[in-house]
Amino acid sequence: MAPTKQLVLEAIKAVDSGRIASKFNAISRIGSTESGLNRLAYSESNKEALDLVTSWMREADLEVGIDPICNVFGTTRGAGKGKSVLTGSHIDSVIDGGRFDGTIGVVAGLECMRVISELGLRTKSQIELVVFAGEESSRFAFGTIGSKAIVGDLRIEQLYRLKDHDGLVLADVVRRFGGDPDRIADCRRKASEIGSMIELHIEQGPVLERIGKSIGVVNDIVSIDRLVLKIQGETIHSGGGLASMRRDALAGAAEVVLFVERMNKRYPNIRATAGNIQASPGTLNAVPGSATVGLDLRVLGDRRKYLAFLRLGVRRICQKRKLTFEFANVFHQDAQRMSRRIIGVISKIAREMKLDPYRISSFGGHDSLVIAKVAPVGMIFVPSIRGISHNWNESTDMKHVRLGTQLLLASLLDLAGLS
Incomplete structure (x- = not known):
């Protein structure tokens, strides 16, 4: 030897x-x-x-x-x-x-x-x-x-x-x-x-x-993107307004969280996570007029495809609920x-x-x-x-x-x- x-x-x-x-x-x-x-x-x-x-x-x-x-x-x-x-x-x-x-x-x-x-x-x-x-x-x-x-x-x-x-x-x-x-x-x-x-x-x-x-x-x-999603609705009294009148930002954010979960199940080459959520004004007697969701997206492959899919899903949710939204990409790391x-x-x-x-x-x-x-x-x-x-x-x-x-x-x- x-x-x-x-x-x-x-x-x-x-x-x-x-x-x-x-x-x-x-x-x-x-x-x-x-x-x-x-x-x-x-x-x-x-x-x-x-x-x-x-x-x-x-x-x-x-x-x-x-x-x-x-x-x-x-x-x-x-x-x-x-x-x-x-x-x-x-x-x-x-x-x-x-x-x-x-x-x-x-x-x-x-x-x-x-x-x-x-x-x-x-x-x-x-x-x-x-x-x-x-x-x-x-x-x-x-x-x-x-x-x-x-x-x-x-x-x-x-x-x-x-x-x-x-x-x-x-x-x-x-x-x-x-x-x-x-x-x-x-x-x-x-x-x-x-x-x-x-x-x-x-x-x-x-x-x-x-x-x-x-x-x-x-x-x-894999590539990593961290995004902050801000959803804007309208704050009203929790005892006032029919369900059809509400523009509940927190309900919209909750639907986004479930959409992210479905993305994970559909695409095995990604890991999508809604890691935190905040609502304002944050009281029990008011419908939330705004909500913020922190998102983490990790992709093996073309990240742009899945970022676009995520944005499309959020857009459809917000349009259906008469909400507005904006994304901020606060962190990006290329795949290596x-x-x-x-x-x-x-x-x-x-x-x-x-x-x-x-x-x-x-x-x-x-x-x-x-x-x-x-x-x-x-x-x-x-x-x-x-x-x-x-x-x-x-x-x-x-x-x-x-x-x-x-x-x-x-x-x-x-x-x-x-x-």
């Missing part, structure tokens, strides 16, 4: 599921509440968890760095100075979220780095474990903050404009967290600095579990194909490990999607039990996490090259 292949096999065997579980359980306690994990971006619990991960990086003999937006990097020592190979994910959560989303990718990446350090492996390119800042959009209605800064897609004026539900400005929050929002230009990494990236993540869907696969290799990440080369590397190694990988599309947004703008990127999925995510019941079997970590490690060593 070739020496390089033997070293990789030794590294794979050295992956310790007990160590992975121990670290996962330790970090999962931070931000845990009765309703779920509440470790929002740039919160105190996020800082506590980040400090813990940073201490683990140092224990693994990694060179630790933090950029102005508070991305944390742990880099292997003694490696060559070629383009870096990145891995990692995020540890911030949605409101009342689950423990596995993002965190598994960080803990798995840390285990890979620890094995590399313990075995004294040297690579031609350095490997960096990245804990991306602010991946989730729950706090500031704006996500993948850290990865956007890395690729140069984050502007200073955005940091001073975005606010959370308490009115706190993102720039001020970053500064209190230990960052420097006025230096975000220093976060940008040149394409010449990043050779590739692989992110390990839970699927956040039911496909792998249903077909009995342990590993998914991501083909692409993963690198064929990285897919090939991961798939080949998975087959050598007898894992029978399944090619899959991701309906979740990830930092990998952003990094793909400057470097070849791949993703490894492990199954989500019952497909549940963004929920305290989110879970993944640790045997699948170990397999995913072993595949991640072997793939990183292949890309970085053993010296």
